[in-house]
Amino acid sequence: MSRIVEVKGLTKVYGNFEAVKDVTFTIEANKIYGLLGRNGAGKTTIMHMITAQQFKTSGELKVFGEEPYENNRVLSQICFIKESQKYPDNYRVIDVLEVAAMFFPNWDQAFAHELIEEFRLPLKRRVKKLSRGMLSAVGIIVGLASRAPLTIFDEPYLGLDAVARELFYKRLIEDYAEHPRTVVLSTHLIDEVSQLLEHVMVIDQGKLILNEDTEVLRGRAISVGGTTSQVEEFIKGRNVIHREPFGGLLTATVMGVGSTDEKRRAESLGLTIAPVSLQQLIVHLTGGSVRKAGEA
Amino acid sequence: MISMDDSRPIFMQIAERIEDDIIETRLPEESQVPSTNQFATFYQINPATAAKGVNLLVDQGILYKKRGIGMFVATGARAQLVEKRKDQFYEQYVVAMMQEAEKLGITSEQLAEMIRTGRKGS
Secondary structure (H helix, E strand, O other): OOEEEEEEEEEEEEOOEEEEEEEEEEEEOOOEEEEEOOOOOOHHHHHHHHOOOOOOOEEEEEEOOEOOOOOHHHHOOEEEEOOOOOOOOOOEHHHHHHHHHHHOOOOOHHHHHHHHHHOOOOOOOEHHHOOHHHHHHHHHHHHHHHOOOEEEEEOOOOOOOHHHHHHHHHHHHHHHHHOOOEEEEEEOOHHHHHHHOOEEEEEEOOEEEEEEEHHHHOOOEEEEEEEHHHHHHHHOOOEEEEEEEEOOEEEEEEEOOOOHHHHHHHHHOOOEEEEOOHHHHHHHHHOOOOOOOOOO | OOOOOOOOOHHHHHHHHHHHHHHOOOOOOOOEEOOHHHHHHHHOOOHHHHHHHHHHHHHOOOEEEEOOOEEEEOOOHHHHHHHHHHHHHHHHHHHHHHHHHHHHOOOHHHHHHHHHHOOOOO
């Protein structure tokens, strides 16, 4: 099966607040997806519906080809690591691993113990006595060692320092290369994860505003700077996603100026051209200043 | 972690790094190139992206595949790459240099003199 998740017109309403609005996408097998967006954009709600922890209001939702609700065939293939995973009060780290070993059919206990050492977790300590970062590390270890066909990490790094995050990325990409599976990473640390992602979905105010292969997005936007009148002239009719005026100068971020000819034309007009990183691109797209050229 | 430039497609950057290794003979002709997974792990990039970079060079005849063994540098790859880079050299460095020189009012003669002496002209 190549389609792991199929979502069509998915909507979630709380009272009169639409948290997820008519979202349509598919998640294909054995790719790493980034589910990106600002806090409160609706990412977690979408993941909760995929993993059957919340009901949808309307729309279609299929996971491994079936409805996920109370469906063990589907749920046994999913590992969902939440931002603040709760464990029973008396559990020690080693108990979490043992339960996970029973729950996940592809669980690799040796790998889990390797990771425990690398993240320097005390096996016998009670989970509730762990620091915030250590608790996040427990989730990451369960997520990696589960080798679940669909593994979802929802902001898994609260309290994790840069060294531990780096270790997570490294082990994730290594293990994924050896054991391909479908991974969804939800995060706002776009700069850190972007090179791990094959595909990017950006959620903004409940809507899916970008759904594209990561490599296609890189280099698709450029920023053009110069005097306001020169820049306005060049960006006329183009898809402008951001404007930054500065005195009599203007810097505009424009989508779709790909060709060398166009860049040369801008340079010949005396404009300064600079590349735009994926993070900047997404920040501009979700920053609320999306305007077409010509609109004031 | 070796960071990639996030504003350009990473598969192109991977291809360029392999090209550099071939030009500087760190990867001699007929030697084996690391696997896609090795590239992915080393640079911490998605394996599909690494594969795309390697395949770009396969399409250009720089690398070739030995079935069941792996990827190798083709004979003649280095000469082919050096030619390609010479064309790019003019576009990338010479044109940019002349534009900057013009902006600063450096004449062609002064520029030529700087290159000859390898020092700042007077």
